[in-house]
Amino acid sequence: MTAAVADWLPLSAGERSVAIEVLVGGPLSRTELARRLNLSPGSLTRLTKPLIESGLLVEVPEAGAPAEVRQGRPSQPLDVVAESRSFVGYKITADMVYGVVTTLRSDIVARLDRPLTTHDPAGVADLLAEMTAELARDFPRLAGIGIGVGGLVQDRTVVAESPFLNWRDIPLAALVEERTDLPVVVENDVAALTEAETWFGSGRGLDRFVVLTIGAGLGYSLVLGGRRVPCDEEDRGFGRHWIIDPHGPLTPDGARGSAVSMLTIPNIRYQVQAGTGRDWTYEEILRLAAAGDPLPARVIDEAARALGILVAQIANFAMPQRILLAGEGVGLMDVAGDKVTQTMCDHRHPLAAPVDLETRMSDFHDWARGAAVLAIQVLVLGAAEA
Amino acid sequence: MTAAVADWLPLSAGERSVAIEVLVGGPLSRTELARRLNLSPGSLTRLTKPLIESGLLVEVPEAGAPAEVRQGRPSQPLDVVAESRSFVGYKITADMVYGVVTTLRSDIVARLDRPLTTHDPAGVADLLAEMTAELARDFPRLAGIGIGVGGLVQDRTVVAESPFLNWRDIPLAALVEERTDLPVVVENDVAALTEAETWFGSGRGLDRFVVLTIGAGLGYSLVLGGRRVPCDEEDRGFGRHWIIDPHGPLTPDGARGSAVSMLTIPNIRYQVQAGTGRDWTYEEILRLAAAGDPLPARVIDEAARALGILVAQIANFAMPQRILLAGEGVGLMDVAGDKVTQTMCDHRHPLAAPVDLETRMSDFHDWARGAAVLAIQVLVLGAAEA
DNA sequence: GGTCGATTCTTTCGCCTCAAAAGTAAGTGC
């Protein structure tokens, strides 16, 4: 049982699809799997047998509650052994490293944060190795490491460009691999979060899915048919040229009236500071706006309008089945969600399908979890993806 | 040879994929097909044999010119017998029906137009049957009819809503089928044009593709993985709420400053008429603008700016590999293409991939050809698509 | 002009996967 979870890799295509379906779809009976994968019952028996024998899947007693009482032979749901392996995810910011340990299902089972005192690549790799060693004491069955970085990442191994770390072409995956002897995946943070949501979150099972993050900057990620669409400007900063209102505010970052100007946390703080002379935090500004303080209220109102227009444009042109709003800047939705929705509707055809807009207040551990999902994907898919 | 092109339908999945690849990809050797479809050479021999025996494919002598001189056994390109079947496509406008006959490759081999004197459904069906009968004299091997209509079409058979014909829930396909004994597909005109471009035109082989049409109204169609994304507001008129410039012109159709206001032919004519008191044609307005006449020039300049912004938004959010600009209103690109491109770049990230923007001046026969492609698809795919 | 190598296509063979159908298991309803 313990050592038997042999390598996940030597799976046939059919077996892998079954494994993934169970992994992301929760416990599923063979009949349900047959329905989802368009296979005959007989095939399901054939495909699941080796997976169960290898310990990758187990038959779970019952779906939690007795569920609905049905006639006939009760189904025998299959589930992955979520705790059979652990995965580590890190999110690197300018001054902190946030770490999590997750199960195969990407549930967070531990957290570990450390201040980042150096931007020297070797120093960062050392820190990550130390943190990993510490986590490995409690979770000996670590199967991989995922690292999320703001910036441009190539081949899921090399940080090609990261302004806030001042990195260029740093082979971070190799640096950490040689210190930990674990497979390492590096990816842009928004991309990582997107993959996590695509596999285990809001985007599960959808054909067209968008993730829009608001924080220090904007992030945009389009998922089509389960695959993230790569794009050149990826995380050299989206939205600096998405001009929402040509007469909008002029801010240090982004073109006048751009989505970056009007929505990112630094620029909202800048606008309020420029008007009041005081440097409030983002949360304070939201509170002031909610309380009716004129200037913050106007800035937030304009931000909400900008977000509504932005979401409407995304919905109009990319036509996703769902849009996930994430990041630290989604507090805007709590204070001015109505304005966002209203503006969005004004910029949509009245007969258009309502936008399935989901808001997820995410902290840095959610970003780290996103990175861990990459490690899960690598184990399951065998590192073979674009 | 003549009667042998048995039914296209009883094909295995593998055979069908080969047939479609040859159909849309031109003459292809077995080796090339094996490469594209990820099959072994042996499989190709197996799959092509019955297709050749049934007369659907033929071995063509050589690729036109002797091509490159290579060592080894020369390849034996396969091609469909494009003239083995003919297809009819109609585009219905308020006062005309435009008809074409195409080959299996969707090349137009004949045209036939007739004034539409009635909007009575039976009368329209009668006219289509008459035209079909006339075309059938020259092209006896008609295999299907495609009809493109502006408006909302359901199940490719029923015109659910067509304002300009004042139709509601008209089973046009059935009406024409019973008069012609041919399979009939009805589809929204933009959708038909999009399918044609996806199979045989600019969108061939692309994973993400957008068609934007400018004419009496706007049309928008997103193709992902070879499939058009269906959408609710489909052809109840796109773009009335795509607000490009809140301070833009107020026109009879569309919200103030919307894409419809600023780009469609009737609204451009309206703007110029409101300013000059004369009712110029679209082409005259373009000429006046090019000659420097202030008011038309300003209207066209604003239209170009609007188009640039619109295309940039599409590129930013839907990230297509190519955008096709079609319709009768693309003359704008000839006069003010630079302005469009310039504005587009201003609204894109400087590092973003350049937008592959293609302009296609299309007349009504191109729309009819699009409808004919639907008939081709039905024959090839067996009417099985969403 | 004969041989060699390159390239394309064909043939043969065995493996793998799948679906169909029949059989088994395990519950509910009466």
Added chain:
DNA sequence: GCACTTACTTTTGAGGCGAAAGAATCGACC
């Protein structure tokens, strides 16, 4: 206890696929 329903398993046969060897047809080279 009996019929019925649903879930799963086993068996069997067909079909598609790739690997590998062979045949065809060209250019290159001596």
